[in-house]
Amino acid sequence: MDYSNIKLIATDMDGTLLDPQHSLSEEFYPVYQALKEKGILFAAASGRQYYNLVNLFAPIKDEIIFLAENGSYVAYQGQELLVQAMDPAVTRQVLQKARSLAGVYIVLCGKKSAYVENTAPEFLEQVQLYYDEVKVVDDLLQVEDDQFLKVALLNLAGVEGSTNAAFQPEREHLQVTVSGKIWLDICDQQANKGKGMEVVQERFNITPEETMVFGDYLNDLKMIQKAHFSFAMENAHPDIKEAARYRAKSNSQNGVIEVLQELVSQNGQT
Structure with a gap:
């Protein structure tokens, strides 16, 4: 396969670039440096919080593009390229409905912080994987002074059963996406990783034919x-397998890194 025209690489994190323990391979930074030397931009595209991604890629945080919160927040070198916030009134409606569902925990994801009102250990254990700025509040409906x-x-x-089905009506005016086996993400209708990719491609004058992406779950579909x-x-x-043109080995086998190593080894042509 000829990768000589690639100018932008975007990859999902969990289940994709990161291993099953949610860790970044020690092989990543050497291959990233090779991509950088070839002038190829790298983007981290995830449902994770922006601050979490910045800390995950601390050594290169000023060099790479971040598509956080499923593409609703896009930033590069500290500059916001896209903030696709939800309408506050609609956000309240979603929160109220979510509260009525059995077995459902809620994270309200703001630009400044994530907010939770439940402190169950099994919930916070999951939250801490994806959010570094988290505030515990008495009532999510009382959180203001932020963009959601x-x-x-x-x-x-x-979530693919009852939780996902409960929000079927909201799909008419919101982006409702199964982003993992136990996560359902609800965003503004225009917010998704595909829209985030469009913003990045336009900003850097890069075409889909010059773009490479990696994904594993339904929130990656529009980016694919x-x-x-x-x-x-x-x-x-x-x-996702049906939508993508190519296949990479699993995240437990370093599939993304393997493809990137193949790219950088192509006779210095990229």
């Missing part, structure tokens, strides 16, 4: 559609 990028719902029994070189992980959701 996403409402993330956690159901430890799985914005790149010719679209890779589904071996461990990906069936719908």
